[in-house]
Amino acid sequence: MTAIAPSAVIDTDGLDALVTVLLARGRTVVGPTVRDGAIVLAELSSASQLPYGWGVELDAGRYRLVPREDGAAFAHSAGPQSWKSWLHPARERLWSADRTPEGEVSFTAAEPEAPSYAFLGVRPCDLRAIAIQDGVLTGGRYEDTGYGARRRGALLIAAECTEPGATCFCVSTGGGPAADPGYDLALTEIVDDDGHRFLVRIGSEEGARLLDDVPHRRADMVTEATARGAVDAARDRMGRALPAVDLRALLGASPEADRWDDLASRCLTCGNCTLVCPTCFCTTTEEVTDLTGDHTERWQRWDSCFDLDFSFLHEGPVRSSGRSRYRQWLTHKLSTWHDQFGSSGCVGCGRCIAWCPVGIDITEEVAALRAEQETETER
Numbered sequence: 001m002t003a004i005a006p007s008a009v010i011d012t013d014g015l016d017a018l019v020t021v022l023l024a025r026g027r028t029v030v031g032p033t034v035r036d037g038a039i040v041l042a043e044l045s046s047a048s049q050l051p052y053g054w055g056v057e058l059d060a061g062r063y064r065l066v067p068r069e070d071g072a073a074f075a076h077s078a079g080p081q082s083w084k085s086w087l088h089p090a091r092e093r094l095w096s097a098d099r100t101p102e103g104e105v106s107f108t109a110a111e112p113e114a115p116s117y118a119f120l121g122v123r124p125c126d127l128r129a130i131a132i133q134d135g136v137l138t139g140g141r142y143e144d145t146g147y148g149a150r151r152r153g154a155l156l157i158a159a160e161c162t163e164p165g166a167t168c169f170c171v172s173t174g175g176g177p178a179a180d181p182g183y184d185l186a187l188t189e190i191v192d193d194d195g196h197r198f199l200v201r202i203g204s205e206e207g208a209r210l211l212d213d214v215p216h217r218r219a220d221m222v223t224e225a226t227a228r229g230a231v232d233a234a235r236d237r238m239g240r241a242l243p244a245v246d247l248r249a250l251l252g253a254s255p256e257a258d259r260w261d262d263l264a265s266r267c268l269t270c271g272n273c274t275l276v277c278p279t280c281f282c283t284t285t286e287e288v289t290d291l292t293g294d295h296t297e298r299w300q301r302w303d304s305c306f307d308l309d310f311s312f313l314h315e316g317p318v319r320s321s322g323r324s325r326y327r328q329w330l331t332h333k334l335s336t337w338h339d340q341f342g343s344s345g346c347v348g349c350g351r352c353i354a355w356c357p358v359g360i361d362i363t364e365e366v367a368a369l370r371a372e373q374e375t376e377t378e379r
Contacts, residue, residue, distance in 0.1 A: 005208050007219035008200045014215050015073070015187075015198060016047040018157075021213045022118045027155065030086055031120035032079065037065060039079040041086070044120065051076060058165040058239070058350065061359030070191040074121055077165030078349045082278030083119055083126055087150050088133060094285065096297040112146035117154040121187075124179045125170045125349040127158050129278035131182055135341050136281050155206060158183040162230040166239035167350030169363055173242065175347055177234035179203075185211065188227035199227040240350065240363045243370045247344070250370055251335035255327065259368045264323035266358050271304035273352035273360075274329065279345045282310070305329050330362060 010018065022029050029044045034051045044050070050073040057064040058077055068075060093110040100106075122130070134151060137144040161168075161177035170176060179186040184207035188199040199219055202208045243250075254260075274280040284303040289296040303310055306325050311318035319325045337345035346362075353361045 005202045007224060008202075008211060008216040009197050009219050009223055010200055010214060010216045011195065011197050012047070012073075015050075017214045018210070019044060019047040019120065021210065022120075022155075026116055027118040028115045029118045029120055030083075032074070032076070034065065038063065039065070039076050041079070041081045041083070047073075050074075050121070055163065056165060058167045058354045059359075060167065060353050060361045061356055063354050071196065072163075072189055072191050074159040074187070074189045075163040077163070077168055078123055078125065078278075078351055080276055080351065080355055082276070082349070082351070083122065083130055084133065084278050084280075086117060086119070087130070087154065088137065088144070088147050088281060091299055091301045092146055094298045094300050096295065099294045112149045114146075114149035114153050117150065118157065119154060120157045121159040122156050122183070123159060123349070124161055124177055125168075125175055125347040126278055127156065127180055127182050128170075128175050128347045129349070130156070131180070132279045132341070132343060132345065132347070133281060135343070136279075139341075155210075156183045156185075157207075158186040160186060160188045160227075160231050162189065162234050164234050164237050164239060165350060165354075167353040167361075168238050168348065169240040169242055169350060170348035171235055171238050171241065172244070172363075173344060173346050173348035177231050183207070188231060190223065190226050190230065192226065194222075197223065199223055238348075240353070240361070242346075242348070242363050243367050245370055247334045247366065248338050249335075250366070250373060251331045254369050254373060255331070257369055257372050259365065259372055260323045260327050262368075263326055263360065263365055264321065266360060267322050267326050268358060269306045269322045269325055270357065271306040272355050272357060274304040274306060275302070276351040276355045277333075278347065278349060278351070279333075280304070284310075305332070330365065334366070 019029055030041055031044045032039050032051050033042050033049045034054055039051050039056060052073045053068050053071045054076060055066050055068045056076045057066045095107055095109045097105055097107045137147040158179040160179050164177060183203040186201040186203060190197050200211060202211060282303045283300050285298055285300050287296055287298055305328050308317045319328055333345040
């Protein structure tokens with residue numbers, strides 16, 4: 001995105017003032033903070049709650065907090081949550097019904113909750129994920145009205161990536177550590193001999209109005225160059241990468257690959273990958289009644305293609321094996337998502353790798369599928 005105004009610079013006091021202004025405007029500020037041994041997303045009442053001085057150590061099936069000496073606030077990779085948890089919550093009531101003593105039944109549609117969110121510290125991969133979910137949940141014929149209401153009221157403050165993790169592979173999915181279009185403000189954190197500060201780029205009129213109420217100064221050439229250099233350097237430090245091939249064609253041509261059996265022998269079909277994925281959107285509905293049977297509610301909740309009930313039809317599930325369920329998830333994510341929504345469903349955040357309890361690495365699995373395909377072609 002081309003900034004609509006010249007770049008600015010704020011310091012840590014300016015970041016605190018930014019949160020204060022957002023709260024004063026009635027925004028619910030959500031951002032990263034340290035809790036329960038991880039960097040999680042939570043409501044913030046002050047910028048002091050940001051994870052200053054904390055980074056993360058990642059690998060397949062491994063996540064650890066590690067202290068940082070530079071006191072940076074955003075020098076960490078994606079945690080177990082994504083902004084999906086706030087825009088597309090795990091449970092949401094759709095409607096309720098009541099039966100009167102006379103036997104009449106009335107239905108009441110639930111009004112979707114639409115807090116005025118300000119998301120602080122949105123990673124570029126998550127910014128892309130939000131754009132993908134916008135297309136899925138509001139871009140079709142039938143809009144998810146709850147998601148739409150929350151999304152339209154959300155202000156996005158991106159934090160560009162200067163410290164990619166060992167499980168990050170956003171560059172190989174067509175993204176990168178720089179913020180794509182869609183932000184209101186974009187921050188690039190710098191900690192050096194000239195101090196702790198943030199380059200701020202403005203991406204919307206609302207972002208410009210917000211910055212007007214925050215102490216800032218015009219960006220100097222040194223700060224801009226330092227910020228751009230840090231982001232550019234991050235592109236070359238991705239911990240992983242998907243193979244540089246047509247993934248849509250590769251996955252589409254691999255339904256009978258032997259690799260699925262090897263993968264299924266390790267996969268627990270727990271669904272962790274779908275829970276932490278910032279773009280997985282599948283839901284189911286359930287009815288909940290009281291003991292009298294006079295009041296019932298319909299709730300929408302997250303579902304996973306790893307659940308047996310997900311594909312249950314008539315006499316049983318269509319995908320009864322772990323092999324078929326993992327194949328469905330990965331093939332949809334990297335291949336058939338294109339047919340439905342015009343893009344891949346993966347942004348390379350690496351959450352599915354870090355939070356898989358047995359350490360399954362989709363970059364490794366896709367590389368193995370490619371190698372198997374090349375071997376078959378050579379025969």
